Amino acid sequence: MEIILVLIGFSITMALGFLLAFSWAVKNGQYDDTYTPGMRMLFSDSTKSTKNTTNTNQQEKDRE
DSSP, X not given: OHHHHHHHHHHXXXXXHHHHHHHHHHHTTTTSOSSHHHHHHHTOTHHHHHXXXXXXXXXXXXXX
C-alpha cells in the first residue's frame, strides 16, 4: 500500500514538471508559428538559382 502512495506522489511531481516545462516553452515563443517556416523554404529565391545550376550541369554532361 505504501508503494502506491509513493508512485502517486512521484507521478504528480512528474506531471507538474512537464506542465512547468510546457508553460515555459509557450512563454518563450516555441509554439508561435509552426506553418510559415516550412512554407518559407518552398518559396525562397535561392532554390531557383540552384535549379538553374543543376540544369546547366546536366546539359554539359549531355554534350560530352
